[in-house]
Amino acid sequence: MSHSKTLLLVITFCIFSSCYIPNPTIAHDSSKSFIHCLTKKSIPPWLIHTRSSSSYTSILKSSIRNPKFLNTAASTTPLCIVTAKKTSHIQAAVVCGRRHRVRVRARSGGHDYEGLSYRAEDRREQFAVVDLSEMRSVRVDAADGTAWVQSGATLGELYHAIWSHEPGLGFPAGVCPTVGVGGHFSGGGFGMLQRKHGLAVDHVVNATLVDARGDLLDRDAMGEDLFWAIRGGGGGGSFGIVVSWHIKLVPVPATVTVFDVARTPEHGAIDVLTKWQEIAPRMPEDIMVRVIAEPHRVTFEGMYLGTCDELLPLMHHQFPDLAMIRGDCNEMRWIESIPYIHLGSNATVADILNRSSISRVNTKNRSDYVRNTIPNHIWKKIFTMLQQVTNLGEFQMYIDPYGAKISSIHESATPFPHREGVLYNIQYITYWNGDANGTLALKWSRDLYKFMEPHVSKNPREAYANYRDLDLGRNKVVNGISSYHYARVWGKRYFRHNFERLATVKAKVDPDDYFRNEQSIPPLFK
Known part of the structure; x- marks a missing residue:
C-alpha cells in the first residue's frame, strides 16, 4: 500500500x-x-x-x-x-x-x-x-461558619484566614500547610481532625467549576452527580477545573494538646505499635494518635482537643503502654498546632503562609489501608527490612488511625470509599539522593510493598488517591478515549465500588475525555 x-x-x-x-x-x-x-x-x-x-x-x-x-x-x-x-x-x-x-x-x-x-x-x-496559584483568595463568613476558598490557596493560607477571622473555628484537612487546596479536596483530604470531623470533602457544601465546554457551574448548575464526583474523585484532572470551594467550618477549642512520644525498637517500640493499631482507631473522637515509623525510631504523634489535665487520665486508661507523662504535653491554640506538628517547636503561625516546600532529595510514595491488625512478629520483620534501607536512602511510614467520624459516613456518600472497617492508612515514603531513577532504593521500596501485601486490605488492595502512584497502573487510550477496562486496574484501588459511578459521571460531563492524564477517570458509556 x-x-x-x-x-x-x-x-x-x-x-x-x-x-x-x-x-x-x-x-x-x-x-x-x-x-x-x-x-x-x-x-x-x-x-x-x-x-x-x-x-x-x-x-x-x-x-x-x-x-x-x-x-x-x-x-x-x-x-x-x-x-x-x-x-x-x-x-x-x-x-x-x-x-x-x-x-x-x-x-x-x-x-x-x-x-x-x-x-x-x-x-x-x-x-x-x-x-491557579494566583487564585487563592479565602472569604470567611464567621457568622455563618463557612468560607469560600479558591483552589490555588494552600492549606496554610486557608487555616490562617479562618483563624484571623474567628479563632474558635477551624477546618479538618491535611497536616502539611504547603498542600494546595484544589488537589487536596479533589482526593478527599484528611488530617489531625479527621476522627472528630471526618474529611475535608465531608464539609464541602458548594463549588464552582469550569467544565469541558468552558462553562462556569455551581452546585445547582452542575447537578448532584458531578458535585458528588468532584468531592474526592480526583475532580481536578478528570471532570473540569474547580475554581473555588464553599466549605463548612468546624469548632475548635481554645486549647489543644500536642505530643510526641518516641520509642526505639530496642526499647519496646514494636510492642507498643502492635497495641496501638488495636487502640487508636477505637479511642474517643477528640484524640488522634498517629505513628511515624523510621528504621530506628517510632514516634507516636498526637493531638487532643482539650487540655493536658484532661488528656493524661484518658491516655493512662486507654493506652497505658505508651506511658505518657506530663512532660510530653504541649498545650497551645489549634492554629499553633499546624506549624508545630509540621515544622517543629520553633515554628510560628506566620510560617504556614510560606508556600515553598521543595524537597532536597528524590522521593517515591505508596499507600495502603489496613483492615485487620498486623501481628507483632510481622512488625518485627518489617523493621528488619526498614533497617536495610539506611544503606540506600531514608524511609518513613506515616500511619494514620481511622475510626470515629471518618468511618461513620457511608463509603458511597463521597467518592472516597475507605471508611467503615478501616483501622488505619499507611503512607510509605522512600527518599534517596543522586540518581533520579533511584534504582536500588526503588527496588527496596517495591520489595517492602510486596511483603506487605498479605497483611493489608484485599480485593482490591486499597490506596489513597491523593498519594498518587503510577506503579498501580496507567491509562491506555483506545480510539482517542481513556479505556475503562485498563483504568480499572488502578481505579478500583483508589475508589473501590465508587469507580464505576465516577466513570459514568465522566461519560456524561466529558464524553470526549478532554480532561485527561495518566490516571484520570475514564468515561464509561452505558
Whole structure:
C-alpha cells in the first residue's frame, strides 16, 4: 500500500474516532493557534508563558516539589503555562484548547506526587497548564461558619484566614500547610481532625467549576452527580477545573494538646505499635494518635482537643503502654498546632503562609489501608527490612488511625470509599539522593510493598488517591478515549465500588475525555 493511501486511511479513521495524529507540523500550528486564541480571549500576554519565554522554566519549576521531576527532559512539558488571575482566564484556556486540540491540565501550586498536573509521559501529548496559584483568595463568613476558598490557596493560607477571622473555628484537612487546596479536596483530604470531623470533602457544601465546554457551574448548575464526583474523585484532572470551594467550618477549642512520644525498637517500640493499631482507631473522637515509623525510631504523634489535665487520665486508661507523662504535653491554640506538628517547636503561625516546600532529595510514595491488625512478629520483620534501607536512602511510614467520624459516613456518600472497617492508612515514603531513577532504593521500596501485601486490605488492595502512584497502573487510550477496562486496574484501588459511578459521571460531563492524564477517570458509556 502506498504512503499516501496509508495516511488517508489513518486520517479517515481518526475523523470518526477522535484519535490524535502525531504530526509535528500540525502540533506546531495548533500551538501557535492556541496561543493566538488565548490573547484574542483577552488573556494578557504576560500571563501566557510559552516555551520560548524567559519566565517559562521558573514558572514550571515553581510547583515541582520532588527533585526527580526537575529534569524536564524526562517527560513532556506543557506548550505553555497560563498563570490565571480570574475565572475568565480558565474558561478561555479550555475554550481555546478544545478549539485547537490542546488539552489543559490544572495545577493548584501545592504537592503532586507524580507530577501529573505539569508533565505528561506520552511524548505526543499536546497540553497546556492552567496554574491557579494566583487564585487563592479565602472569604470567611464567621457568622455563618463557612468560607469560600479558591483552589490555588494552600492549606496554610486557608487555616490562617479562618483563624484571623474567628479563632474558635477551624477546618479538618491535611497536616502539611504547603498542600494546595484544589488537589487536596479533589482526593478527599484528611488530617489531625479527621476522627472528630471526618474529611475535608465531608464539609464541602458548594463549588464552582469550569467544565469541558468552558462553562462556569455551581452546585445547582452542575447537578448532584458531578458535585458528588468532584468531592474526592480526583475532580481536578478528570471532570473540569474547580475554581473555588464553599466549605463548612468546624469548632475548635481554645486549647489543644500536642505530643510526641518516641520509642526505639530496642526499647519496646514494636510492642507498643502492635497495641496501638488495636487502640487508636477505637479511642474517643477528640484524640488522634498517629505513628511515624523510621528504621530506628517510632514516634507516636498526637493531638487532643482539650487540655493536658484532661488528656493524661484518658491516655493512662486507654493506652497505658505508651506511658505518657506530663512532660510530653504541649498545650497551645489549634492554629499553633499546624506549624508545630509540621515544622517543629520553633515554628510560628506566620510560617504556614510560606508556600515553598521543595524537597532536597528524590522521593517515591505508596499507600495502603489496613483492615485487620498486623501481628507483632510481622512488625518485627518489617523493621528488619526498614533497617536495610539506611544503606540506600531514608524511609518513613506515616500511619494514620481511622475510626470515629471518618468511618461513620457511608463509603458511597463521597467518592472516597475507605471508611467503615478501616483501622488505619499507611503512607510509605522512600527518599534517596543522586540518581533520579533511584534504582536500588526503588527496588527496596517495591520489595517492602510486596511483603506487605498479605497483611493489608484485599480485593482490591486499597490506596489513597491523593498519594498518587503510577506503579498501580496507567491509562491506555483506545480510539482517542481513556479505556475503562485498563483504568480499572488502578481505579478500583483508589475508589473501590465508587469507580464505576465516577466513570459514568465522566461519560456524561466529558464524553470526549478532554480532561485527561495518566490516571484520570475514564468515561464509561452505558
